[in-house]
Amino acid sequence: MKIPLLNLKRQYSYLKKDIENVISEILEGGAYINGPQTKKFEKRMEEYLGVKHAIGVGNGTDALVIALETLGIGKGDEVITSPFTFFATAEAISVVGAKPVFVDVKLEDFNIDETKIEKAITSKTKAIIPVHIFGTPANMDKINEIAKKNNLYVIEDACQAIGARYKNKMVGTLSDIACFSFFPTKNLGTYGDGGLITTNNDNFATICRALKAHGSGENGEKAYNFLNNIKEEVKVDNQVDDTVYNPKKYYNYLIGHNSRLDELHAGILNVKLNYLDEWNNKRNEIAKYYDKKLDDKKYKKMKLSKDDFNVYHMYIIQTENRNELSKKLDEAEIGYGVYYPVPLHLQKVYKSLGYKEGDLPNAEYLSKRTLAIPVDPELTEEEKEYIINFLNNLEL
Incomplete structure (x- = not known):
C-alpha cells in the first residue's frame, strides 16, 4: 500500500x-x-x-x-x-x-x-x-x-x-x-x-x-x-x-x-480556511490513535502538555535505528520525513559562530533519532491501521 x-x-x-x-x-x-x-x-x-x-x-x-x-x-x-x-x-x-x-x-x-x-x-x-x-x-x-x-x-x-x-x-x-x-x-x-x-x-x-x-x-x-x-x-x-x-x-x-x-x-x-479546524481536529485524532497503538518498546512518542492544543504539523517518533527504519519504510512505500538531520548550530554555514558537537546535546540527540510518519487528515482508517501494524511488526 x-x-x-x-x-x-x-x-x-x-x-x-x-x-x-x-x-x-x-x-x-x-x-x-x-x-x-x-x-x-x-x-x-x-x-x-x-x-x-x-x-x-x-x-x-x-x-x-x-x-x-x-x-x-x-x-x-x-x-x-x-x-x-x-x-x-x-x-x-x-x-x-x-x-x-x-x-x-x-x-x-x-x-x-x-x-x-x-x-x-x-x-x-x-x-x-x-x-x-x-x-x-x-x-x-x-x-x-x-x-x-x-x-x-x-x-x-x-x-x-x-x-x-x-x-x-x-x-x-x-x-x-x-x-x-x-x-x-x-x-x-x-x-x-x-x-x-x-x-x-x-x-x-x-x-x-x-x-x-x-x-x-x-x-x-x-x-x-x-x-x-x-x-x-x-x-x-x-x-x-x-x-x-x-x-x-x-x-x-x-x-x-x-x-x-x-x-x-x-x-x-x-x-x-473553511476546513482548517476540521483538519487540525482530524490530525489530533490520528495522533491519539498512534499514541495508543504504537509499540512503546520500539518507538519513543511525543510527550506534550495537556493544557495546549497541538495541531500536529508532524507526528514525530524516535528510534535508535532510524536508518534501518527509513529503508523499511521506503520498501513498504510508506511516506516519512527526517526532521531535522542537522541541527542549525552544526550547519556548515554557521561554522563561523564557533559551535561544536556536544554544545547542544538535546538538539543533537534528536537530530539522529526523530522521524515523521503520516498524520495527514486525508488518511483513511485502513491506511492508519496499515502504518501501525507495519511499524509494530518490524524487527529493528
Whole structure:
C-alpha cells in the first residue's frame, strides 16, 4: 500500500470545485495584487486568531525578516532561537545582519528550553524567537516573562502551528509579532508560497505593511513619520484602486521588499480556511490513535502538555535505528520525513559562530533519532491501521 507523507492530491480532489471557482472569479475580476480576496483573508485571519492586525506577505521567511526589521534588529544585535527547526528561522536573523544565538531544546516537546534562555542573554541580545515546532506551542508565559525582565522583543515563529492554542490562547497572538507560513505542506497551505505577519501593535503593523511593499505609499509615509518622530498626519485616499495603479507607490520612504500575498493564493487560502479546524481536529485524532497503538518498546512518542492544543504539523517518533527504519519504510512505500538531520548550530554555514558537537546535546540527540510518519487528515482508517501494524511488526 503506497501512502505519502502528505496527500495533497487527495485533498485537492474534494476542494477542486471551490478552488477552481475562486480562481476563475479572480481571473475574471482582473485584480491580481491587493485585491478583495487578499483583504478578505487578512480580515478573516484577524477574526480567527483574535489579533488586531494580520498582514499577508510572500512567504514565511519574508515574514520573519520583515518582523525583525520592523523591530529595528540588525547588525551587531543578537537574537536567541532554537537550533532544532527549519533553517529559515536562523537565516532570517542572519539576513538582517544580526547573530543567531542557539539555545538547546527539550527532549519532551522539541521546543526551546526556556530554563536555559537567560544564560544566553548578553548586552547585544534584542529578541527571542521561540518556534512552535511541529505545531506544539512553546512555553510562552515563561518566555514572555524573561523577555519583559530583560527588555527584549518576542517574535513567534508559528509557521508550523496555525490553529494551535497555548492555554486556550491562539498561537500567533502571544508576542510582539508572529509569523506564519502557507507553504503547500503546512496545515493551511496554498499552491505555492504565502505567509502572514500578526501583531496587536498599530505601529509595528504599519511598518510591516510598508516594508512588504518597497517602503512606499501611505504606509511607507506613516512608518517613516513614526520612526523619525514626525507628528504629521498622513492623508489616506480611499478612492485609489491599489490593485492596478496607485500614484503614491512611487514615493518611497523605507528600504523594503517586494513581498505580497498574491491574490490567487489568498483566494485558495480563503477556501481552505473553511476546513482548517476540521483538519487540525482530524490530525489530533490520528495522533491519539498512534499514541495508543504504537509499540512503546520500539518507538519513543511525543510527550506534550495537556493544557495546549497541538495541531500536529508532524507526528514525530524516535528510534535508535532510524536508518534501518527509513529503508523499511521506503520498501513498504510508506511516506516519512527526517526532521531535522542537522541541527542549525552544526550547519556548515554557521561554522563561523564557533559551535561544536556536544554544545547542544538535546538538539543533537534528536537530530539522529526523530522521524515523521503520516498524520495527514486525508488518511483513511485502513491506511492508519496499515502504518501501525507495519511499524509494530518490524524487527529493528
